[in-house]
Amino acid sequence: MNDSNTKETVSITINSTGETIELPILDGTQGPQVIDVRQLYSKTGMFTYDPSYTSTASCDSSMTYIDGEEGILRHAGYTIEELTEKSSFLEVCYLLLHGELPNLSEMQDFERTITNHTMVHDQLQFLYRGFRRDAHPMAVMIGVVGAMSAFYHDSTDISNPQQRLIASHRLIAKMPTMAAMAYKYSIGQPFVYPRNELSYAENFLHMTFGVPAEEYSCSPVISRALDRIFILHADHEQNASTSTVRLAGSSGANPFACIAAGIATLWGPAHGGANEAVLEMLSEIGSKERIPEFLEKAKNKDDPFRLMGFGHRVYKNYDPRAGVLKPAAYEVLEEVGIQNPLMELALELERLALEDDYFVERKLFPNVDFYSGIILSAIGFPTSMFTVLFTLARAVGWIAQWKEMIEDPGQRIGRPRQLYLGHAERKFVPIDERN
Numbered sequence: 550m551n552d553s554n555t556k557e558t559v560s561i562t563i564n565s566t567g568e569t570i571e572l573p574i575l576d577g578t579q580g581p582q583v584i585d586v587r588q589l590y591s592k593t594g595m596f597t598y599d600p601s602y603t604s605t606a607s608c609d610s611s612m613t614y615i616d617g618e619e620g621i622l623r624h625a626g627y628t629i630e631e632l633t634e635k636s637s638f639l640e641v642c643y644l645l646l647h648g649e650l651p652n653l654s655e656m657q658d659f660e661r662t663i664t665n666h667t668m669v670h671d672q673l674q675f676l677y678r679g680f681r682r683d684a685h686p687m688a689v690m691i692g693v694v695g696a697m698s699a700f701y702h703d704s705t706d707i708s709n710p711q712q713r714l715i716a717s718h719r720l721i722a723k724m725p726t727m728a729a730m731a732y733k734y735s736i737g738q739p740f741v742y743p744r745n746e747l748s749y750a751e752n753f754l755h756m757t758f759g760v761p762a763e764e765y766s767c768s769p770v771i772s773r774a775l776d777r778i779f780i781l782h783a784d785h786e787q788n789a790s791t792s793t794v795r796l797a798g799s800s801g802a803n804p805f806a807c808i809a810a811g812i813a814t815l816w817g818p819a820h821g822g823a824n825e826a827v828l829e830m831l832s833e834i835g836s837k838e839r840i841p842e843f844l845e846k847a848k849n850k851d852d853p854f855r856l857m858g859f860g861h862r863v864y865k866n867y868d869p870r871a872g873v874l875k876p877a878a879y880e881v882l883e884e885v886g887i888q889n890p891l892m893e894l895a896l897e898l899e900r901l902a903l904e905d906d907y908f909v910e911r912k913l914f915p916n917v918d919f920y921s922g923i924i925l926s927a928i929g930f931p932t933s934m935f936t937v938l939f940t941l942a943r944a945v946g947w948i949a950q951w952k953e954m955i956e957d958p959g960q961r962i963g964r965p966r967q968l969y970l971g972h973a974e975r976k977f978v979p980i981d982e983r984n
Contacts, residue, residue, distance in 0.1 A: 558573055559574055559584050570589075570592050570593060577609075580614065608787065609957075612949060612950065612953060613645075613784045613785065614786075615863055617866065619866060621869065629781065630873060632780055639660055642659075642945045645946060646717055646948075663721055663749070664722070666719050667725070669730075673693060673700065673730075674730075677740075680734070684735070686934055686937045689735075690940055695805060695809035697720075698805040701716070707804065710956075713952055720944050720948050721948070725756065726743055728937045729741065732937070733757070735933070739760075741756045741757075741760070748772065748776070753941070754767050770880055770881065771881060784946030785943075785946065788820070790820060794810060794951050796963040799960060808948065808951075811943070811944075812940050815936060815943065824917075824939075826918075827918050829932075831891045840898050843856075844856070844908075858916060859902060859915055860912070867915070870917035882923075895919065922935060
């Protein structure tokens with residue numbers, strides 16, 4: 550029991566010795582309690598064993614809260630539904646970096662700062678031209694973002710708070726420019742410079758789809774949908790890529806190198822490539838008549854087919870981000886005038902899956918990837934760019950998480966341990982004596 554003078558603890562008894570130790574239980578603002586095992590090794594000589602860290606809190610953070618059972622996602626206390634309805638991506642960027650929403654003056658200063666950092670060093674164009682034209686844009690992004698530390702020396706001193714903030718602003722501002730350049734290079738078109746009078750999403754669309762020969766006109770419906778996608782992907786707690794950024798940052802690596810490591814992790818099909826996999830799955834299904842067949846294949850453990858875009862590692866309820874994107878998908882399709890057969894197929898697949906006890910009992914509900922791929926395809930992005938857009942949005946979460954970690958006085962270099970299952974010590978046998 551807790552009282553004013555003691556903390557709640559958990560007791561662990563080692564059967565072989567009869568020794569019992571007490572470990573403190575920590576309380577967060579919300580969410581499960583956490584057993585503090587930091588003294589476990591020094592007291593017992595034992596480690597915990599938690600492959601993939603599914604039951605381990607690797608840090609404390611005040612940034613993002615997820616309740617997977619209830620389908621809740623909040624940034625600094627604000628629900629994702631309210632942020633996508635009332636806010637903008639840049640305002641969410643400010644929120645993640647500073648923990649509070651800005652007042653009018655702060656927001657104007659922040660927007661001006663980001664706008665004034667959107668251009669990239671002119672020599673970076675030569676780095677792009679060193680890649681093959683058919684290089685995957687994510688491969689290009691890993692190289693270019695990592696190379697930023699070679700161009701922006703005045704924001705790599707992680708011990709300097711001002712340099713940390715400058716690095717944060719530069720990454721948020723330049724990521725759309727570098728992503729658009731990766732796309733332009735892949736299709737053989739000239740790079741398009743940013744324009745300061747455009748909003749964040751509008752500017753990215755302008756740099757991606759505009760050409761020097763004519764004026765680019767951006768639809769407010771499409772730019773708003775893209776802004777929502779950016780908000781929905783801005784941060785998602787301690788996922789694989791964010792944990793990679795934190796682990797890389799714990800070594801003292803510069804922020805650009807850490808974000809490049811995050812991009813490499815996000816490229817994995819189990820992480821950032823899921824929305825591309827949804828479109829591939831829908832194309833494989835092909836028609837509404839074949840949906841029951843593929844639902845049965847998904848239930849068969851011996852069949853390699855998987856229902857992409859359903860279920861989530863954390864959410865055991867309807868992904869709140871999918872709830873935001875579903876109406877946005879209708880708005881975009883109506884705006885571009887596409888009667889998208891994949892959208893119709895997706896909606897029928899969702900309906901039939903949610904009527905099937907197998908998927909309902911296992912809480913395999915549609916996630917954010919289910920609709921984002923359809924929206925991005927309707928806007929005109931090729932599937933190779935889907936994960937790049939995820940990268941663009943998640944960069945703010947990565948840099949904010951990195952900044953929070955660097956500013957934690959208790960932070961130490963990350964060093965997971967292992968359960969060793971290899972050989973014990975054995976004698977070396979000369980090669981001519983081996984069987």
